[in-house]
Amino acid sequence: MKNTRAGAALAGLLAADGLLHLYWATGATWPAAGERALSLAVLGLETSFGPGAVLPLAGLLLTGAAGVLAHTHGRGGRAARAVTGAVAAGLAVRGVAGLGWAAGLLDSPPDSLFHLLNLLLYTPVCLAAAWAAIRLARTP
Numbered sequence: 001m002k003n004t005r006a007g008a009a010l011a012g013l014l015a016a017d018g019l020l021h022l023y024w025a026t027g028a029t030w031p032a033a034g035e036r037a038l039s040l041a042v043l044g045l046e047t048s049f050g051p052g053a054v055l056p057l058a059g060l061l062l063t064g065a066a067g068v069l070a071h072t073h074g075r076g077g078r079a080a081r082a083v084t085g086a087v088a089a090g091l092a093v094r095g096v097a098g099l100g101w102a103a104g105l106l107d108s109p110p111d112s113l114f115h116l117l118n119l120l121l122y123t124p125v126c127l128a129a130a131w132a133a134i135r136l137a138r139t140p
Contacts, residue, residue, distance in 0.1 A: 006132045007072025011065045018061030025051040044114035088133035091126045098123030
């Protein structure tokens, strides 16, 4: 199947993010000093990073990684292709939301760490990964 590097890179990104969420489920807050700082840096608002919040996300991310990797290697049939499409849609929605935050259309503190990370990391990575996932999902 074409795009095996892109598929492996996307699966790796999703798996790394999933493992980071599993790490946060233990109560660890790296790279932040505490849960509040982590929440503000990652989401731009104060919310729980407890297991009930991050374990479902870890499951989604790891399932997405497995689906993308399977589809990339021609395995998993329609299910793997559907998971890859769902990954593309989720990343595109996050990327567009990031553009909304960057433009001030969505609520986030303009001089916060989240604002900077959203501009320099979260949004560009999500948009690039969404593009890769869309291309992969279109491949039979």
